[in-house]
Amino acid sequence: MRTLDECRLYGIIDLGYVEESETTRVAEEMIQGGVDLIQLRGKGKSIHELTAHAARLHELTRKSATALIVNDHAEITSQIPVEGVHVGQDDNSIELARRKAGREIVVGKSTHSLEQALAAQRDGADYIGFGPIFATPTKPDYLPIGLAEISRVHTEVNLPIFCIGGINLDNLQSLIDAGAKRVVMVSALLKAHNIVDYARCATDMLA
Numbered sequence: 001m002r003t004l005d006e007c008r009l010y011g012i013i014d015l016g017y018v019e020e021s022e023t024t025r026v027a028e029e030m031i032q033g034g035v036d037l038i039q040l041r042g043k044g045k046s047i048h049e050l051t052a053h054a055a056r057l058h059e060l061t062r063k064s065a066t067a068l069i070v071n072d073h074a075e076i077t078s079q080i081p082v083e084g085v086h087v088g089q090d091d092n093s094i095e096l097a098r099r100k101a102g103r104e105i106v107v108g109k110s111t112h113s114l115e116q117a118l119a120a121q122r123d124g125a126d127y128i129g130f131g132p133i134f135a136t137p138t139k140p141d142y143l144p145i146g147l148a149e150i151s152r153v154h155t156e157v158n159l160p161i162f163c164i165g166g167i168n169l170d171n172l173q174s175l176i177d178a179g180a181k182r183v184v185m186v187s188a189l190l191k192a193h194n195i196v197d198y199a200r201c202a203t204d205m206l207a
Helices: 020-033 047-061 074-078 094-101 114-122 148-156 172-178 195-206
Strands: 009-014 037-041 067-071 084-087 106-111 127-130 161-163 182-185
Touching: 009 020, 009 195, 020 037, 020 047, 020 195, 037 047, 047 067, 047 074, 067 074, 067 106, 074 084, 074 094, 084 094, 094 106, 106 114, 114 127, 114 148, 127 148, 148 161, 148 172, 172 195, 182 195
Parallel strands: 009 037, 009 182, 037 067, 067 084, 084 106, 106 127, 127 161, 161 182
Antiparallel strands: none
């Protein structure tokens, strides 16, 4: 996989948006479009279902430089050789996620404030998600952070920072101007008419 410092565009295959029969096609198009990291997220799905999806997707991603990250369930990483796990504020601790994996993995952490970002760094996260920057249907309970904190978090946190939340091609330049170097796209990418072209446009802007 590419080093996290090299990564710019992070795509999420959210089973709330993607039919389960379409996950392979979506992953292929993300890879072709230059997405650096792909996360599998399936709120409400069983460990068994997610493990099966992760196994199929990893057959694809391992042939490229694209890392596959599973959301929440670190135990999947002990069964499937995915590259990492992403945990939220209410999920397993970073330390517990590493113990469940039983091997060296990437662990990312969702953060919603500068204070949480600094705490994730202290706790040993490999990268953080920072957001939601804008209002997003995937995190309706969180107030948007807005652009003002982007520069500050990049100054105070020495980890790769992926801004997330309501990001699309129309507002991406405003994030870049505010200091963002890496972003996560969810609904904008998954709903794009052409995922490959949409991802390529984003990676060109982030280059």
